[in-house]
Amino acid sequence: MAQGLDTYPLPVSHCSICTFKEVCEAQWERDDHLTRVAGMRRDQIKRLATTGVTTLAELARATDASR
Numbered sequence: 001m002a003q004g005l006d007t008y009p010l011p012v013s014h015c016s017i018c019t020f021k022e023v024c025e026a027q028w029e030r031d032d033h034l035t036r037v038a039g040m041r042r043d044q045i046k047r048l049a050t051t052g053v054t055t056l057a058e059l060a061r062a063t064d065a066s067r
Contacts (some may be wrong), residue, residue: 008027009023009024009027009061032056034053034055034059036056037056046067051066051067053066
């Protein structure tokens, strides 16, 4: 934590067996995070963030150009 590492709970292949899955899902829900979009990849989330789209609500309002 002191090193400032990114510790956000992004989905990984082990989520289906992790005991923290519900905690992570609750975080994604609170944050309206783009990980909740079916099939959304991390690189797509990063690209959308460069246009200011970081939540599902922002994605819904985004223009075709920013998507």
